[in-house]
Amino acid sequence: MSTPDARAVIDLDLPGPQISRHLYGHFAEHLGRCIYGGFWVGEDSDIPNEGGIRLDVVEALRGLSIPNLRWPGGCFADEYHWRDGIGPREQRPRMVNSHWGDVVEDNSFGTHEFMALCELLGAEPYVNGNVGSGTVREMSEWVEYLTRADDSPMAALRRANGRDEPWRVPFWGVGNEAWGCGGNMRAEAYADLARQYATFCRNHGGNELYRIAAGANVDDYEWTETLMKALGCIDCKGKPVFQAVSLHYYTVNGSWKDKGDATRFDVDDWYVTMLRARRVEELLRRHSTVMDRYDPYRKIGLVLDEWGTWWNVEEGTNPGFLYQQNSLRDALVASVHFDAFHRSAERLVMANIAQTVNVLQAMILTDPDPDSGALVLTPTYHVFEMNTGHHDARRLDVHLQDDSDPREVEGQPLELLSASASTKDGTALVSLSNLDADRPRSVLLDLRGMEVTGHRARVLTAPAIQAHNTPADPTAVAPAEHDGVQPHPRGLLVELPPHSYTTVSLDLAPLG
Template identity: 70%
Template sequence: MTIDAVVNLDLDGPRISRHLYGHFAEHLGRCVYGGFYVGEDSALAHEGGIRLDVVQALRDLGIPNLRWPGGCFADEYHWRDGIGPKDRRPVMVNTHWGGVEENNHFGTHEFMALCELLGAEPYISGNVGSGTVREMSEWVEYLTRGGDSPMARLRAANGRAEPWRVRFWGLGNEAWGCGGNMTAEHYAQEARRYGTYCRDHGDNRLYKIAAGANGGDYAWTETLMRQIGHLGCQHIDGTPYHALSLHYYTITGPTWEDKGSATAFSTDEYYATMVSAARVEELIAGHAAVMDCYDRARTIGLVLDEWGTWFDVEPGTNPGFLYQQNTLRDALVASVHFDVFHRYADRLVMANIAQTVNVLQAMILTDPDSDAMVRTPTYHVFAMNRGHHDATSLRVDLRTAPPSRRVGDATLTTVSMSASRKDGRLLVSLSNLDAAEPADVTIDLRGGTVEAVAARILTSGAVQDHNTPQAPETVAPQPYDGASVTGGKLSVHLPPHSFVTVSGAL
């Protein structure tokens, strides 16, 4: 079948913040140690122990921000343990992730050096669960205050005279669970208190993100919104925090203990995964609707700072390290998420995939035996969509019903798309989620002209295909000749289980 759609090139939608393509690095498994950080004695190319081929691969994505040190780890992390000479830093036990000992060799200075190498903004998740208001307040001062304050002097004594710029601060993480098992009402008061004492220093202006809901817990969001606004009002009374977070993982196994294999899955399991992924639109829309009741001007942001697939760990690996392979299925999960993000860019201001290296739906896998670095299929979706960073979204209106299929009790729309323009170029992203059937899309481009287009495709023989050190290009983007423009209409042929981007000069 052919799907007919319209894109008005001259009707601007909301700006797609580059921060919707953000990342997340927790002290979990081999994300930090053995992923980003190999230590100063490593034979691999590094700078201060930070692995440089990983840095370059992420710079190629234009990585906009990096969230750290967790996750659940954040609410047992005490930042003073990670500064000063490495041989004097105390050892701690990572109770959440494998019960391993953490030597704190990767701390605040190392993280900020990593962000500088990446060209990414730091997003620091503070400790509300087991920390104190003073501890977080002093961490903000340590990082961002110049002059002769106590924390500025301590920073200088540790080798950094000038302050850093750190805008993004998380006021705890998953306060409803591993971040303290709090009620919404209790956490809302804590967020106000912590937000009050996390202060701006100099010209560094904090953007404080309250620990928001798990999945469809709309009551949690409403409780936080009531703290700063009134039902039906346009005006926000105060800003102890500037955004609320949301966490949602694509999980399809029958139980939490049995989430299914990352690579050995059936076609039915594939479709169940895509239904779970598509639910992110319902959740973002639902939380945005609750926020609209208290903040019609949309001054408070929504931040999906943990998202991605979660399957069983690879056989033979530590179950607490959450190491999973990454297939074409994962790539299509990502492409569907980004189409949703673009549609809700007026409220959704940041998103962070979990996680960047060696954990869950990673961009990069590093092999501890060969030291090889592998770019995953998900990495390539981020790369192909880079043109959407800070672009103006363009609404895609369908004139025919898109193809769909029944999956259990749900209906899955099998073609997804979004569009934007930036710097005189159009970028259209299209996904065909059908595992067996192709689809054709015709888009009437109104309000402008596109002279010629170039396309790329990400697909493979099977949705289970993935990249390994022995076969790193099994799933990799290729130039594609299945797109053309004639008479102001863009025609795109979508093979089964494929992701296609089409760009052209306006």
């Protein structure tokens, strides 16, 4: 038996913190064709729909067990006034979407349509309120409109618009990117506003809001510290005015002015992307460390509510629509993010990939030609689907002992293997990413503390690192059963193809 390249020691009987399913959350902004042409086609469309919501998109996303969906932005949230998106559609006022393409928005997809979408998906709504151009009263009344059951003014308005019972809305964003498009504020100025706005986002009836303050961009640790200071005494009587702070981090290959192409890249670009994707773990750890100083018992959550790859837009598309293809490279970016999320489960309570349909690192691409109606599942979609077993499972620490030297990229070491594991309901799921563009790797899963009574494996890869799915070839990158797993005296020996993502499912029983 050949010597494995690496050994992953996993104590199957020592589960750690729960990996919240909300780490697999999604994001839908009024941006390009995410809402219009993605989720929403209108009731008169020839594409099968329910109340205007595109059913093939819903069916595909149900396969991911989407836990939550963030809406209406993003930058759009801080110029969105919710009253423009209720009532008869033909009477709704129009607005200019100044952030994303300078196009006219007709508000045909609003609060009721979003809540209907969440119900179809089985997802919990994460509504992002308007701090940048809105008012405290406006946000407070939106919460009342959505969640109050009696005959209050906003509950009566909701009933007049056709919805008798209130909705359950657990997650509430208090503005977005206040340091940038949400108002270009200083941290101290926004912290005061966050306290004020969050105070007037009331809990109505049995609906308890989880208020998320607009947090830092990338490595702005001072912003996080300012928000934590603004909370005052977290352990005192009563609850903090907000329950979480957010963080945004995107993976790019070049600079912000030239981010690189989604499908035309070489091996060097591949490795630079992987190095930058793996930086997310450092960011999560360091922001958590700042939060630990003020909140050592980790009562305040960290929410990475925008993450993913960001490439130059596809040629011939509106630059403001952020439409890009999605290759095997994007899938591996997602897989290493999830490993980092699992290792950060003590503090990280939610994450939202940007964005669900037709924008940035999407799950689904739809053909803009209405006669086509084509829908493509991206490689990133498949990583989400392969990882559903981690939802609400308990983390298993993976002690990865790699005997190979890391690759030097941009003067920094890049580890070429990534792994995480979890357990629930008498099973375990192990995720393994081989970031080596050219060389296969073998990993010994050194499994301890439980008996493994059965195993199954799946692999996601393709002949070329640039491979991606199109309407003409929708399964160029798709998961397949993996027969490269063999019993070993210490557990299982797993062969990992180059540039691949593999999951190994285990059936467990107590020893003896």
